[in-house]
Amino acid sequence: MFDDLRELYQEVILDHSKKPRNFRHPADANHEAHGYNPLCGDTVNVYLKMGHNGLIEDAAFEGKGCAISLASASMMTEIIKGKTESEARHIFDGFQKLVKGEENDFDAGEDTEKLMMLAGVKEFPMRVKCATLAWHAMTSAMDDKTEVSTE
């Protein structure tokens, strides 16, 4: 009966939500954005240090949220660090389709497996916004928009 719940709340996800990686505010961040989900009040600040030629040299976040949103944010910061801006946007695009259960050719290279952990979200449409909140904030930070809301 709880198979889809076990799929959603896998050990890796619980681990990331309980001990989020890169949960900090880097002093040298040069792009940041605040993401907010008015439905649940979840809030996330994403901090990026972008180098020349669009390389993401550091990625971090702070915020409050459910297990899904914290785990997704935590994994995101690990994955996008060392990627270029366009690579990060491409990964988000595929990831978003994945969690919405849409047709996709999701491929994030060596990070694919990690993000597939969150694929269970597609069985829970009400939770897609949780899984994508930090990613929306990431693209807003890149676009130099400081605020993003899921509504």
Add this chain to the structure above:
Amino acid sequence: MNDMTTFDVEKIRRDFPIFSREVHGKPLTFLDSGASAQKPQVVIDAMEKAYLETYANVHRGVHYLSQVSTELYEGAREIVRAHMNAASVEEIIFTKNATESINLVANAYGWANLKPGDEIILSTLEHHSNIVPWQLIAEKTGAVVRAVPIDAQGEFMLDDYLNMLGPKTKIVAVTHISNAIGTITPVREIIDAAHDSGAVVLIDGSQAAPHMKLDMQALDADFYVFTGHKVFGPTGIGVLYGKAEMLEAMPPFLGGGDMIERVTFAKTTFAKGHSKFEAGTPPIVEAIGLGAAIDYVNAIGFDKIGAHEQMLLAYATEQLSQINSLRIIGQAKHKAAIISFTLDDVHPHDIGTIVDRGGVAIRVGHHCAQPLMDHFDVAATARASFALYNNRADVDALVASVRSVQEIFG
């Protein structure tokens, strides 16, 4: 279980068709009536019958169906009047919902009476619908919104309220029962003290109407609002009670047909009583459905409903309290059957998703009461709200599903 011999909850459950269905392969455990209640067959039947047999617009035609439709619509108003023990049907206005009722008063009364520096007193317990309309009118008039604090248990702090009242206080708007944590406020004292200092009072009874008998003449509130869908009626219908002299002195809110006496391009004069505030074709069938819903709960009796719900509240509180790491938010002495809680380290949205898979419907989030959430320093809670059709098995299912949350989160 004290005297429940004549309150047969299983029989009541059979009156509500929704309980014959399953959710995720489990019997439905519906603990979200505070957001919106389920509908008994009699309400569905009354509305279907209105569409099938008697439908026409009201207050307009001289033809047969218009007359029958008008009688049913006005009959529903009389049912609401009797239910609230209002002095006259002229004091009962049908609106779209409680939110519209509050907006009507904020705009019509507030706009005509508020001046810069005047104070509108609310409480920390309020639903956003009893905050935002007042902020909007305060912005337009220069009035100031203040909030009465609550204590750690979630009790309305009466002494602070009494100290806040003064010559600048023009309006007091307070909830009868907190939607988020169940606190029953001391409305009697709130109203009397406001009147002593010359302020008018609006009570938001959205959460009270499904759980207790209302008595406008005893309560003496100037305005009292509730919504139909929480009291087992349809959506799209709300009620505003206003004292006759208050309504008489108030300008209209919305303009249109049905609220006029005589229209010319030079000047329009308005209808009297409730008609002045019911512009346009009203929610006719919804009013008929609401009337059927109120007849239904009154046939059961609020004494029995109240006793049953308090039994459930006590049982659920006791059972949930045995769960390690569960914290009940709001422990007022007088509470309606609403339990808000958090689990250490588990976000309410994760709780909601997991218990849902067990067929348990609860509300998770800020409950449209963010100032209240701020007071308890939480972003959100999980909330189980009970109604007359809930039983002890519902409590057991809730407790079991909360334990499964703990299992998953280790």
